[in-house]
Amino acid sequence: MKFDDNELYSIPSSVNGTQCSLHNLAKWKNGLAFKKINFSDEGVPVIKIAELNNGIGPTTAYTKEIFSEDVHLKRGDLLFSWSGNPQTSIDTFRFDLEEGWLNQHIFKVTPNEELVDFDYFYFLMKNLKPYFTKIATNKQTTGLGHVTLADIKRMNLIVPDVETQKRIVSVIKPIDDKIKLNNDINNNLEQQAQAVYYKMFSEVNGEPVELSSIIDVRDGTHDSPKAQATGYYLITSKHLLPFGVDKASANRISKADFDKINERSLVETQDILMSMIGTIGLISYIPYEAVDFAIKNMALFKTSHTPELTYYFLCYLKSEKTLQHIEKCLAGSTQKYISLGELRKMPIYSPTTDEIREFNYLVKPMFEEIVSRTYENALLAEMRDTLLPKLMSGELDVSDIDL
Structure with a gap:
């Protein structure tokens, strides 16, 4: 098979492995073009790029309708947003809600696990983000850029054997897991603070x-x-x-x-x-x-x-x-x-001095812990983002790691 040798599509690597097309490593399913008639005030959320970047919010749409199962999202699914601002919208995500329906301009990506480890493929896609950004920037019009299926078919890279893939994952995934754990703890602390706020102020008669x-x-x-x-x-x-x-x-x-x-x-x-x-x-x-x-x-x-x-x-x-x-x-x-x-x-509601004193006594330690974990995550993300390209390119040798 002849591979594209353009520097944006042929990913350099010194790792031992097999040259593969990125497209052939997974199944790529685009989302649906929903219409307003599909939406309702409640139901299952429709997942757009805004939800991937920011979570569920005031502008999230919902639907009670049922669509094809291959655009039905479950926690842990891999998603690749391929359209939008090249710097902020083109990226790979792990879906982290119970369920959702996939909107257009996002691929649901299902790795072929006979060829590539699921977690390795996720980090592979994260490592390719600079390439995706450049490809989308080259096509940018009115602020939007795209990475099409044709681009994904052109991209080729060296994929190591599955054992090496798992060694790479064993180095990088614990950092990613720690970031997620910190985020989960922070979300729980925010919910606790919100519960205190609701208990103290939701039924105030003032x-x-x-x-x-x-x-x-x-x-x-x-x-x-x-x-x-x-x-x-x-x-x-x-x-x-x-x-x-x-x-x-x-x-x-x-x-x-x-x-x-x-x-x-x-x-x-x-x-x-x-x-x-x-x-x-x-x-x-x-x-x-x-x-x-x-x-x-x-x-x-x-x-x-x-x-x-x-x-x-x-x-x-x-x-x-x-x-x-x-x-x-x-x-x-x-x-x-x-x-x-x-x-x-x-x-x-304008709270009294005593109410604010009591409220801060309860929630200030929660927010201070949130800030501390946020700062830790920034350092962990910097470490992860420094290690990832070195691991994927073979610059860091993982052959001595025991699984």
Whole structure:
């Protein structure tokens, strides 16, 4: 078989093995093009790229209908999002919900386990992300790029024997598992904090006040500053993490643009961010990092000015009642958004000093542990991402590892 020798499609490696087409290592099933008529207020979630990046949120669609089983997702399935922003949308995921229906622009990928170990194939796909990003960037139009099935058929690489694959997995998977365990613990701690919030404040009889009466609410720029090779970062909803932001794929802007944006929307440690346009309601608490970025299409809640209310307000924003209120306030026909005015008017209970003292006594240790595990995960991810290409290319020898 003749393989493509283009540098984007022929993956270099010094590992001993068999040259294979990436396409032949798995079955690739694209999702469905759902229509509004398929959707309902409840049922099984429809999994789009937004759900893979951010989880279930206010813009998630649901359906009660039944479709082909090969687009029915179960926990642990491998998914490859092949369309979207090359830097933030093209990636491989392990599906981590009980079930879902697969939307178009995402492949459900089923490895041929006679040729490749399941976990090895997942890490292989993660290692190929820089190639996928470049391929998609070369085809980028109006901000979107694609990695098609034709591209996947062109890609070829050296695949070691299954025993070597398992040795590679034995090195890298424990790091990935630790990151997932930390995330699971963090999710559990957040649920506990949310339960405390619900118990203390869900049935309070006090008259609600407007949000802006107790928290300073601002927004970032809605312009598009010119991107450049170096400078300050410009953060959008694509870069929000539950705690902190992912600057790796963010555009850089000049100091002049950075200063102009931050005249009214300077982000400081202990502030909270929320996406306002497109995928709305993504929440990020800025816990510890030096803030060297500006924000676009983002709400900024200046909890750094009222630190005693930080955890109360974080739970308020993530509560089901608040998310439902935000959904009712959305405007726009082609792209949904919530205005700064609507955010400032959101109803909130103004807690007493004693209530906040008790609430913080209960939830502050939870959030401090979450922040600590988040920081640990950042270090683990850096270690994983450094090791992975060396393992896959054969630069690190795994032949002496006992399974």
